[in-house]
Amino acid sequence: MDISSTKWSSSSGVTAKNSQQTQSPISQFKSNTTNVSFSSLALKLKDAQRSIDNAQVKQLPLVWNGQKALKSEQLNKQEVAAARWEFEQLSKAQLETIALDPGGTFSDVEKVAAYEQWHVLDQMALSSMQRESLEHENPLDAITGFEKAVNSHTQSFSVLGKAMVSEQYASNAQAKFEAIINEQDKALHKTTSQSEHYYTMMVKDIFAGDEPNVLSGVDGMSLSNISKSPFEFLTQEDRLLLADMYEYADQNDIDFKYIQRLASDLGDYRKHNDGKLVSNFNSGHFDEHGHQLSVGFTEKDQATIDSLRSGSALASSRLDQGFVSFLTDPGLGALSHVGSYQFLQHMVEVTAGSQTSVSAGNFEVFKDFSSTVERYVMSTSEEAITRPEPDVVCKNGHCEVTEKGRQNGVTLAQDEKAMSPAIDLKSESIESLIQQFKNTEKQESIWYQWLADD
Known part of the structure; x- marks a missing residue:
C-alpha cells in the first residue's frame, strides 16, 4: 500500500524539464508529405460509397480483407501512420467506407489506416464501458454490467461496422474485462494483506501490541x-x-x-x-x-x-x-x-x-x-519591565497595606472579626470556592480580612 498515488521510492528518477524529445516518424513524414485536401477525400469517399452500394445491391459480401495487407512486410508503416493522421477527424462510418471499399478507390495503405483508426475509436468506447462497470463494488455486478454494455454496443453496429470485427468480438471483450477484474482482485488481496501486516507492526511498536x-x-x-x-x-x-x-x-x-x-x-x-x-x-x-x-x-x-x-x-x-x-x-x-x-x-x-x-x-x-x-x-x-507595587503585602499569614495601598484608600478592617469562611471540601470549581469569600450581608469581599485574622 502506498502513501501517495505514486509508488514510494527514495531513489525515484525525475525527468529534467529541459530534456529533448526526438521527432517521431509520423511528424517527420507529415513535414515531408503534402496531405490530400478535404475536398479530394470527400470525392473519394463518395466513389467508395457508390461501390459499396452496388455491392449491396448485387448482394455481394462486404468483409474486411486487409489481413494480408496488415501482415505484409512491404507495407510502409510511415505511410500508414500518416494516413491515420489524415483520417483522425473522420467518423466510424466514414472509416468503414474506406476500409471496406470494394472498388479500389482507396489503396491498401489507406484501408489499413482506416481499419486501425476505427479500432482506436472503438477501443475508446470499450474503455469507457470498462470504467463505468468498475464503479460497481461487487465484481459480479461489474462483470454483468459490462456484458450488458458490450451487447448493447455490438447491436448498435451498422452492417459495415459488423464487418469490421470478428464473430468473437463480444466474447473476447468480455474475457479481457474478466481478466482485469481478476487481476484487481488479486492486487487488492495482496494490498490488504500487506496493509494489515504494517498496521499490526505499527500497533506493536507504538502501543506495545495493545491498541x-x-x-x-x-x-x-x-x-x-x-x-x-x-x-x-x-x-x-x-x-x-x-x-x-x-x-x-x-x-x-x-x-x-x-x-x-x-x-x-x-x-x-x-x-x-x-x-x-x-x-x-x-x-x-x-x-x-x-x-x-x-x-x-x-x-x-x-x-x-x-x-x-x-x-x-x-x-x-x-x-x-x-x-x-x-x-x-x-x-x-x-x-x-x-x-x-x-x-x-x-x-x-x-x-x-x-x-x-x-x-x-x-x-x-x-x-x-x-x-x-x-x-x-x-x-x-x-x-x-517594572513590576507595579501591590496594595497589600502578605507574608506568613500577616498582611499589611503598602504605601501605594494607603494612597488608594485600601484598609484592613481590624474592628470587625472576620471569621475564616467554611470551605466546602466537596466544591467542584474554583468559582464556588471564591464565592465563599464574600460577606453575604454586605456583598463585600472579606478575603483580606480573613487572611489578616489568621
Missing part, C-alpha cells in the same frame, strides 16, 4: 486525560497514515524511532484539542528580573522549516497541515517537539509523492538530542 480506543482532546486536560499517553489521542486516520509510514520505513531501512517521535508530537497535538489548548510561549513569558523570554528554532531546524514552508509538497501531503503549522511555530513547537524536523519534512514530501530534499539514508540510525541547545534557542529581551 487502545481513540481518545478525544476536546475536553482538555481533565483528570482523566492528563495521565493518558499522547498516542491514545491519535485518530484512526493518523494510525492508518503511521502504518503506511512503517511500510515505507521498512522498505527504506529507516529507524522506527523517527516514526515513534513523530507519532508522539502528533498525539500531543491531538491531546490538546489540535493545539487549541496550548498557549504561545512567545506571547508573554518573563524571567524573575522582568526580562521577556522568547524561544526559537536552532539554525539547522529553521533552515529545514523554511524549506518545508516554501515548498509545494505540504499542500498535497497526507500529513495534517494544521499539525505541521503548529509544530513549525516557534512559540508552540520549539519547546514541545521531541521528533526530528528533517524527518518531518521528509515524510511531508513522501506522502505528497514529491522529490525528497533529503534521502531516506539519512534516517537509518536514530539520532537523539544530546542537549537542549539542539532542540531550541532561548533568548531574553534587553529591557526589563
Whole structure:
C-alpha cells in the first residue's frame, strides 16, 4: 500500500524539464508529405460509397480483407501512420467506407489506416464501458454490467461496422474485462494483506501490541486525560497514515524511532484539542528580573522549516497541515517537539509523492538530542519591565497595606472579626470556592480580612 498515488521510492528518477524529445516518424513524414485536401477525400469517399452500394445491391459480401495487407512486410508503416493522421477527424462510418471499399478507390495503405483508426475509436468506447462497470463494488455486478454494455454496443453496429470485427468480438471483450477484474482482485488481496501486516507492526511498536480506543482532546486536560499517553489521542486516520509510514520505513531501512517521535508530537497535538489548548510561549513569558523570554528554532531546524514552508509538497501531503503549522511555530513547537524536523519534512514530501530534499539514508540510525541547545534557542529581551507595587503585602499569614495601598484608600478592617469562611471540601470549581469569600450581608469581599485574622 502506498502513501501517495505514486509508488514510494527514495531513489525515484525525475525527468529534467529541459530534456529533448526526438521527432517521431509520423511528424517527420507529415513535414515531408503534402496531405490530400478535404475536398479530394470527400470525392473519394463518395466513389467508395457508390461501390459499396452496388455491392449491396448485387448482394455481394462486404468483409474486411486487409489481413494480408496488415501482415505484409512491404507495407510502409510511415505511410500508414500518416494516413491515420489524415483520417483522425473522420467518423466510424466514414472509416468503414474506406476500409471496406470494394472498388479500389482507396489503396491498401489507406484501408489499413482506416481499419486501425476505427479500432482506436472503438477501443475508446470499450474503455469507457470498462470504467463505468468498475464503479460497481461487487465484481459480479461489474462483470454483468459490462456484458450488458458490450451487447448493447455490438447491436448498435451498422452492417459495415459488423464487418469490421470478428464473430468473437463480444466474447473476447468480455474475457479481457474478466481478466482485469481478476487481476484487481488479486492486487487488492495482496494490498490488504500487506496493509494489515504494517498496521499490526505499527500497533506493536507504538502501543506495545495493545491498541487502545481513540481518545478525544476536546475536553482538555481533565483528570482523566492528563495521565493518558499522547498516542491514545491519535485518530484512526493518523494510525492508518503511521502504518503506511512503517511500510515505507521498512522498505527504506529507516529507524522506527523517527516514526515513534513523530507519532508522539502528533498525539500531543491531538491531546490538546489540535493545539487549541496550548498557549504561545512567545506571547508573554518573563524571567524573575522582568526580562521577556522568547524561544526559537536552532539554525539547522529553521533552515529545514523554511524549506518545508516554501515548498509545494505540504499542500498535497497526507500529513495534517494544521499539525505541521503548529509544530513549525516557534512559540508552540520549539519547546514541545521531541521528533526530528528533517524527518518531518521528509515524510511531508513522501506522502505528497514529491522529490525528497533529503534521502531516506539519512534516517537509518536514530539520532537523539544530546542537549537542549539542539532542540531550541532561548533568548531574553534587553529591557526589563517594572513590576507595579501591590496594595497589600502578605507574608506568613500577616498582611499589611503598602504605601501605594494607603494612597488608594485600601484598609484592613481590624474592628470587625472576620471569621475564616467554611470551605466546602466537596466544591467542584474554583468559582464556588471564591464565592465563599464574600460577606453575604454586605456583598463585600472579606478575603483580606480573613487572611489578616489568621
